[in-house]
Amino acid sequence: MSTRYAALLRGVNVSGRRRVPMVELRTLLAELGHGDVATYLQSGNAVFSSASGDEGALAAELERAIEARFGFPVDCLVRPGAYLAAxxxxxxxxxxxxxxxxxxxxxxxxxxxxxxxxxxxxxxxxxxxxxxxxxxxxxxxxxxxxxxxxxxxxxxxxxxxxxxxxxxxxxxxxxxxxxxxx
CATH class of the missing domain: 3.30.70 (Alpha-Beta Plaits)
Known part of the structure; x- marks a missing residue:
């Protein structure tokens, strides 16, 4: 069973700095094995499905992947949809x-x-x-x-x-x- 999550990236695509194109973020999340990937706006919001129940581990994995792909660290928070609704x-x-x-x-x-x-x-x-x-x-x-x-x-x-x-x-x-x- 998978859970829908939102990934909230901190401080990307602000004033042309720390650029993370959303199409590349979607690709990266898919490469990490997540499904139903989508992004919202250009300010570092992505949603995806994962079988993992560990939002901390998902955030850490995404932070490592972003730094490896884009060459700079980005803090990420990952929250399940039920939490966002609450x-x-x-x-x-x-x-x-x-x-x-x-x-x-x-x-x-x-x-x-x-x-x-x-x-x-x-x-x-x-x-x-x-x-x-x-x-x-x-x-x-x-x-x-x-x-x-x-x-x-x-x-x-x-x-x-x-x-x-x-x-x-x-x-x-x-x-x-x-x-x-x-």
Missing amino acids: VADACPFPAAELEGKQLHVTFFDRPVDAARFAGLDAAAYRPESFRLGERVLYLYAPDGLGRSKLADALGRPALTRGLVATSRNWNTVAELVEMTRD
């Missing part, structure tokens, strides 16, 4: 009432304790807001991520040290949920 269902913000650019999800490689963000004066950034979930951070940024002062604060090295994290807007999260449905 993330969408648990969203603490009214996603259906918001534009996709107003809501973002940062995926982490492991659970993050709220104490990590305790020193951040969240009230100072209102109406922007964030909430932690299971290995995710939900960010409401009414003017979009590019203008978000809270996103900048949340991304400071002191808060993210030791974590692998990659963010997606709500439209991308919703599309990946659909693409990974079994």
Whole structure:
């Protein structure tokens, strides 16, 4: 039995750097033995089917293959479709009432304790807001991520040290949920 997964690549195809063409990423995933491979947008989102039940091993395998093929390291997070659906269902913000650019999800490689963000004066950034979930951070940024002062604060090295994290807007999260449905 196989599971549908999403691979979330961190920091590829941004400003022409760390280029990973999606057609080559699809080929690479197929060469690794995964089926039903597809990509979404150019920002490092792929879905595939695998008999493996170990998302950490799948991510490590993909990281090694990407570095071997493209010559630079890329952090990858691999999440099963059921997890992505649970993330969408648990969203603490009214996603259906918001534009996709107003809501973002940062995926982490492991659970993050709220104490990590305790020193951040969240009230100072209102109406922007964030909430932690299971290995995710939900960010409401009414003017979009590019203008978000809270996103900048949340991304400071002191808060993210030791974590692998990659963010997606709500439209991308919703599309990946659909693409990974079994």
